[in-house]
Amino acid sequence: MADLHPLATHPPLDRTPDEETEAAWPDITGGLSVAPAQCFKILHPDLNNPPTRHWDEARAVFGLLV
Incomplete structure (x- = not known):
């Protein structure tokens, strides 16, 4: 995520x-x-209950957009 x-x-x-x-x-x-x-x-369309690494991945992608 972006450094604030x-x-x-x-x-x-x-x-x-x-x-x-x-x-x-x-x-x-x-x-x-x-x-x-x-x-x-x-x-990850079939993912349920995502582990930490998936949260980190999603935050990284979202951070690029924000």
Whole structure:
């Protein structure tokens, strides 16, 4: 997954999200949490109960997209 540590040193943004953006957060976070799991069905369609190595693989693919 992408290294986010460099972002931690940046000062906070001086803008707050508008109401429309805040209202969309549940959909955005829901989509971001479901998408890596959907990678399993693409990468390994017959896989049930994926082991750690498959999670790592799905996170790596998803990390490229985010």
